[in-house]
Amino acid sequence: MKEYQQKQLLERVNREGATVGADIPDRIAVQGEEVNLREFVFEIKRRDTIPPGERDRVERAKKNLRRERLQRVQQIERNEVSYEEGAELVESVIGIDRALNALEQLRPADLEREAKAQHAADQKRWMKFLKQALGREDANKPNRR
Structure with missing residues (x-):
């Protein structure tokens, strides 16, 4: 060649x-x-x-x-x-x-579960942050007067 x-x-x-x-x-x-x-x-x-x-x-x-x-x-x-x-x-x-x-x-199956759990935790933290930022954190708690 x-x-x-x-x-x-x-x-x-x-x-x-x-x-x-x-x-x-x-x-x-x-x-x-x-x-x-x-x-x-x-x-x-x-x-x-x-x-x-x-x-x-x-x-x-x-x-x-x-x-x-x-x-x-x-x-x-x-x-x-x-x-x-x-x-x-x-x-x-x-x-x-x-x-x-x-x-x-392809991802290993246990990494798949871990990724889903991480995603769920990230969403939970994001929602908590948004509630605090918008001042609605106390809206879900009963009044303590």
Whole structure:
């Protein structure tokens, strides 16, 4: 592969917004093991949060995906592949990035509960502040005359 082609491929991998409109691959070899990547991501994403029992599995998957991404990019950087193979690697890297983005957006279930409790406490403090600021703090208390 020529140097300008290599630079073109690497620029595409590192381009901001490269994952916009990209599909998560159905199946991908990650660390030598075939993975139904799309199915895995959609199964986890359907829940909106990561249940405590699944957290290790998701973290392990993200770690393996990052490692696989790095290895594929390094193949292009070391010029170990033809331009056509490099273009296929770029597509797979963008798909991996898309999957990683989807998995990174998920929050652990216990953090979800904590966030809701924090939001409720913030609203309560805000309402108390507003009542004090508007002079209505005493309106809810019985008269003590």
